[in-house]
Amino acid sequence: CDYGKYSLHASAICTSCESGRYLNDSANDPQMHDTFSDCSVCESGRWSQLGSKSCIPCVAGMYIVDAGVNATAHRSESMCKLCPGGFFSSSGSQHCRACQPGRFLQSSDIPGDHSNESRCLTCESGKFSFLGSYECQNCSAGKFLTDHMRDSNAHMSERNCTTCAAGQWSYSGSQRCVLCNGGKYLNDAAWYAFRHSSPEKCRPCRSGKWSYPGQAICSLCPKNTYISNDQGEASFHNSPLSCKPCPSGKWSV
Numbered sequence: 001c002d003y004g005k006y007s008l009h010a011s012a013i014c015t016s017c018e019s020g021r022y023l024n025d026s027a028n029d030p031q032m033h034d035t036f037s038d039c040s041v042c043e044s045g046r047w048s049q050l051g052s053k054s055c056i057p058c059v060a061g062m063y064i065v066d067a068g069v070n071a072t073a074h075r076s077e078s079m080c081k082l083c084p085g086g087f088f089s090s091s092g093s094q095h096c097r098a099c100q101p102g103r104f105l106q107s108s109d110i111p112g113d114h115s116n117e118s119r120c121l122t123c124e125s126g127k128f129s130f131l132g133s134y135e136c137q138n139c140s141a142g143k144f145l146t147d148h149m150r151d152s153n154a155h156m157s158e159r160n161c162t163t164c165a166a167g168q169w170s171y172s173g174s175q176r177c178v179l180c181n182g183g184k185y186l187n188d189a190a191w192y193a194f195r196h197s198s199p200e201k202c203r204p205c206r207s208g209k210w211s212y213p214g215q216a217i218c219s220l221c222p223k224n225t226y227i228s229n230d231q232g233e234a235s236f237h238n239s240p241l242s243c244k245p246c247p248s249g250k251w252s253v
Contacts, residue, residue, distance in 0.1 A: 003053035005033065008036075019049050023053070024054055043067060048075075058089075063096055087132055126139050128145065138173035139173060141171050142169065146176065166216035170197075171197075183210065185211050186202050186203065204234050205237035210237045210238065
């Protein structure tokens with residue numbers, strides 16, 4: 001019998017190996033064609049048609065887990081499964097490999113989009129990812145991460161997200177923190193992210209005090225000047241010029 005075929009005792013014709021199996025001897029050794037078991041099941045990551053000499057590898061981005069045990073798992077190219085988001089594979093793979101932390105690979109119906117590790121992209125600024133991620137997670141509000149798709153090691157977990165400094169705040173997924181407006185302050189020194197999670201965390205200065213943008217505390221007005229507004233409109237406290245001279249006959253400390 002030719003390759004991909006076998007025959008039992010006293011057979012008039014040779015029978016093709018079923019799909020999912022192969023027989024690579026080309027009519028050289030009769031003992032390699034005298035029983036059904038001479039047709040070997042394809043290895044992992046491969047499939048075959050009826051009467052095959054060899055198995056065909058699944059294209060890169062796809063896989064078959066079964067390793068030469070169950071022929072039905074290799075009977076056509078449709079048995080090759082597409083790697084999920086966050087995973088990739090080379091041609092003829094048994095399993096898909098995970099993108100490393102700090103990278104991601106979106107789900108796609110196109111095998112080529114999962115065909116090698118270069119398809120795993122580094123996270124954008126303000127984001128991080130775990131092993132095998134199909135998308136990156138936002139840093140919590142009150143934190144930031146400046147690197148933008150350059151160094152995957154800078155995006156490996158939320159520990160790479162830095163809490164905003166005093167006088168600053170940020171929304172979730174931020175590249176940088178935003179300064180509190182002049183006339184406001186935020187005195188937490190990068191200890192607790194929730195204290196920097198929105199512009200409302202910036203508190204207006206009290207009466208007799210002022211601040212520039214991004215301040216941890218408000219400054220006192222100089223002697224003999226004043227600001228009567230108390231924790232109201234920040235624009236009344238946004239520079240030392242907001243401190244008005246005392247009226248005649250009055251003084252301040």
